[in-house]
Amino acid sequence: MLAEIITIGDEILIGQIVDSNSAWMATELNKIGIKVKQITSVSDDDQHILEALKNAENRADIIIMTGGLGPTKDDITKKTLAIYFQSKEMVLHQPTLAIVTNIFAKYKAPLLEVNMQQAMVPNNCEVLLNQQGTAPGMLFRKDKKIFISMPGVPYEMMNLMTSTVLPLIKEEFKLPAVYHQTILTAGVGESFLAEKIKDIEETLPPHIKLAYLPKLGSVRLRLSTTQHASDEIKKEVLAYADKIIERIPDVWIAKEDIPIEKVILNLMEVNHLTLSVAESCTGGAISQMITQHPGCSKVFAGGGIVYSYELKSKLLGVKPETLAQFGAVSEETINEMVTGALLNFETDYAVAVSGIAGPDGGMPDKPVGTVWIAVANKNKVVAKKYNFGNKRAQNIERSAMAALNLLFRLLKEFHS
Amino acid sequence: MLAEIITIGDEILIGQIVDSNSAWMATELNKIGIKVKQITSVSDDDQHILEALKNAENRADIIIMTGGLGPTKDDITKKTLAIYFQSKEMVLHQPTLAIVTNIFAKYKAPLLEVNMQQAMVPNNCEVLLNQQGTAPGMLFRKDKKIFISMPGVPYEMMNLMTSTVLPLIKEEFKLPAVYHQTILTAGVGESFLAEKIKDIEETLPPHIKLAYLPKLGSVRLRLSTTQHASDEIKKEVLAYADKIIERIPDVWIAKEDIPIEKVILNLMEVNHLTLSVAESCTGGAISQMITQHPGCSKVFAGGGIVYSYELKSKLLGVKPETLAQFGAVSEETINEMVTGALLNFETDYAVAVSGIAGPDGGMPDKPVGTVWIAVANKNKVVAKKYNFGNKRAQNIERSAMAALNLLFRLLKEFHS
Structure with a gap:
């Protein structure tokens, strides 16, 4: 049909x-x-x-x-x-x-x-x-x-x-029941994944197809049946999905076709956790991804869009000396941003992003695309530096994805 | 070709x-x-x-x-x-x-x-x-x-x-030079526009075509040449564009193919004005529209994503009594939100949005889709109530568009 x-x-x-x-x-x-x-x-x-x-x-x-x-x-x-x-x-x-x-x-x-x-x-x-x-x-x-x-x-x-x-x-119409099983991954590329699971892919029977669906910062692997999916064939697909997941323990996020922010919201809601954000270069992209989901208010308190130095200090308590000495895009600033968000917005988790989205604003030691991301709960702060290249839209999207991935990993460490 | x-x-x-x-x-x-x-x-x-x-x-x-x-x-x-x-x-x-x-x-x-x-x-x-x-x-x-x-x-x-x-x-290839002239409008529908400019449309010569390009909350009118655009034909297109604009003085925003937030950024930059936001139900959508544009930091300071009651009070100074008595989606709250943003974020203009995006949270007197929007400068506050229906994504997008339109009208009043 x-x-x-x-x-x-x-x-x-x-x-x-x-x-x-x-x-x-x-x-x-x-x-x-x-x-x-x-x-x-x-x-x-x-x-x-x-x-x-x-x-x-x-x-x-x-x-x-x-x-x-x-x-x-x-x-x-x-x-x-x-x-x-x-x-x-x-x-x-x-x-x-x-x-x-x-x-x-x-x-x-x-x-x-x-x-x-x-x-x-x-x-x-x-x-x-x-x-x-x-x-x-x-x-x-x-x-x-x-x-x-x-x-x-x-x-x-x-x-x-x-x-x-x-x-x-x-x-x-009488229709065959096609069955899809999607695995969401983040943080590595399509070809890295392909090499990792090459031998599994080679053993797939003709009635199961594997597709790689890359987006900036994430890849979905989709197993699909090419014919009517009997219960037996569904089981077979699920078994292959489990084999793939076992092979990529640090990379897979969910065994369903679901956006990463929804995985996070579900995990946090079950554990009665709250979240806030401190977004500079992402300018609301993380908040928007989260708030498109109904019911997100159970987890998401909100946060600050801290584009200017003044708002970084005012809303997050970032010290003017830190900004003056290390700049807005630095490990020192991102750490103050994320702990400031945790404290001022009174949530269990916080995520902060500060980077140079471009096309202007790059410096020799901090080219366009340099982004610091931090996530924190009351026990741990993780800060990481990225470079996402020189395209503004891509920097914003990849920063948001990387921030959510970092948040997911921290959540998994404490609430697996 | x-x-x-x-x-x-x-x-x-x-x-x-x-x-x-x-x-x-x-x-x-x-x-x-x-x-x-x-x-x-x-x-x-x-x-x-x-x-x-x-x-x-x-x-x-x-x-x-x-x-x-x-x-x-x-x-x-x-x-x-x-x-x-x-x-x-x-x-x-x-x-x-x-x-x-x-x-x-x-x-x-x-x-x-x-x-x-x-x-x-x-x-x-x-x-x-x-x-x-x-x-x-x-x-x-x-x-x-x-x-x-x-x-x-x-x-x-x-x-x-x-x-x-x-x-x-x-x-x-040797190519004909096609010429497009777009007029951005907001706040009214396609058929309202069509009726308003019916007689102008009927006089268009065969070598000029008019298209209506509606999005949620805005309609672009596009005049295009259907043949090689000589200087004379370009002038003719521009004359028709001016005729149309004269007919819709309160509706047109720009005489180019440009998003509304970019019109606002340009107008504010020229006038050395700054902007902050207080977003509840839009959850970062307005900020994200603004911050996708390079150089927006000259105008945009940032603001608050104030999803929870607590952050509405903490970041904007909304009085808990106001929230308790009138609710988050009310004229009283939106006025405190927008004046709080203006004061706390120290900008020349502020825009605030609070509504029920849905699908849950509706009440008999405030159904899903009820949205209060306010814009303000130090001389004037304008607050307006909307109802955008029962679709979450649509409510968010239409709220963001309506907020930008309201902001544009206030800007025009003071800096035409």
Whole structure:
């Protein structure tokens, strides 16, 4: 059972929008055993949309489209679908009109003619009611294949997928149960891992595949079944996962597909521990990673974004002499930062980061990318110096990842 | 002159990785007048890669590939390119071997056999030296078309594009100069804007196109030329941009394609103003938006991530009685937060956010999505209540955007 995703919109092809919808849809389709054969992005152009539909129809059983359903002139997906499926006319969909009316009433915005047009749909589609926005989802059928069109606004698409599209696909098709087992690692590279587990990888049977999924500062190893995962095959996958974990004791973090900050939150919540941060060069990146998770307030108290010298002293008690003598990016300062956070923010654990993110601010003995990270609890302070190179965004992301990894290791030492 | 982008990697099709490379490449190609016809994501499968190459070759003049060049077994792009272009053999590329050796020496990592294999390339490619990583870029030529393969690691790809690929394309092809003019707006929706400027849009000549690019909390309007942009056509585009701006005086923020926080940083730097934040439900999102920009330290002092009641009192001086009587999400608390930030962090401007991001924590009178935002300088405090609905990620993003918009309006009032 193959699916294809077609995202429609000039904004993707001129690069103004990053297509994050496709990754989310692919993840959800995979979970129910649908393989995505191809993801294709095309422009708001009727001929191009028609061509992409035809090609996808030749390769896949389920074609999922997003985008091009807005109320403005450049959005032509609905019209183009009416052509492709030879619809006789556009008809008013009353429940959608009710939603449109409600949304505008709720936000006290004037309901315009273009907004009401959103409730008109091709006569031969099944409407997938969009509770979150004005553009309805649409489903067309042709030769046992299904075609689904959804708005490109991420939360509208996600809601439609979860509430309607995925249950519908599960019901209509009989699907093999694919099984994935992910191992999260941090701190070493892809090729180091590959060499470490080379012999295990070589013994994998053809029905189990191993993939390396690197991000800055972490690599996920993913074992997947290539066929229907019986309980026996699942056990086999788990056994291989355990073999790999045994081989990399200081590197693996979790045996599930979960971000590192969520591993930390879970471990700290179970142990009734609290956390604060003192972020300089990461500028809120660590806090943001943590606070995207619901319920993080049980663990996370907050902390300081201490970009200036003044705030390093004021919020963390870093001594002005320390800053003057050793600079903001030094072992002395990071130690005062992390102990200051622990003390002033009154938490069980603290993490502090101070570095030169760049592109400016480098010095001969402290080039751009030099970052000091410290983690602490009341018994132990660990400070470590890194160099992450000369790219600002990369420095921030790698610093945040390294800080979380260092925190995880300290937590494991005390609460394994 | 048309380009196509092919991203290669199972990790994209199973949704483990969001393809942000394509948007970046499309933006850069557009800037030099290359239109991206299609973006296609395919799996680490030789037949699928060969098929995608053939299809792209039929539609475009420039085919740009990323991914599948890692040292591990699942990376097969290089082998597959050797098949497609009928290479005779793989040959050692000495400069690449030197880079590989250097990288491993620098990070004091053991140089493994698989890493050295990275320096082997098909005999009939031109190597595009990758200074940032172990996988070299490769260029193949066929019937006046060019095919470029680059690693999927974003900063390696970006560096190769900027240093080598874009200059090479500019030199080899004669390109029309496309011209874009973007207008950033915030606080109102796409359809509201469309209705406001309907008559202007209707008078646009065929060689100028208008696109609406909505994100949560902001909409960019983009005027683009569809043909070579002469000075005269550029003037015409600018005149239309000015017409649009005049129509939406309280809504437009900038007449360039620039994020709102950068507009704020520029305006504050020119006026020698400083900024601090007090973030509760946004949890660092505002700080992170600001600190991604180099040089932000001239304006941004930092601030507090005040997730807990205790830190709201300790860092901002919010009175415990206020929290007890009115709650953390209230006009009284947000006013104390923002004035506390202004006073304690000693900046000219401060912005504070406190809300219920969800999914839990809602109350009958304060449902999930209720957010109080305040901005202040020494002369004025503005506090405003919002309701952003029941999605956590959306609440955080919309709160950050609304806070920046409110800050921008206050700045404009005092420093227009």
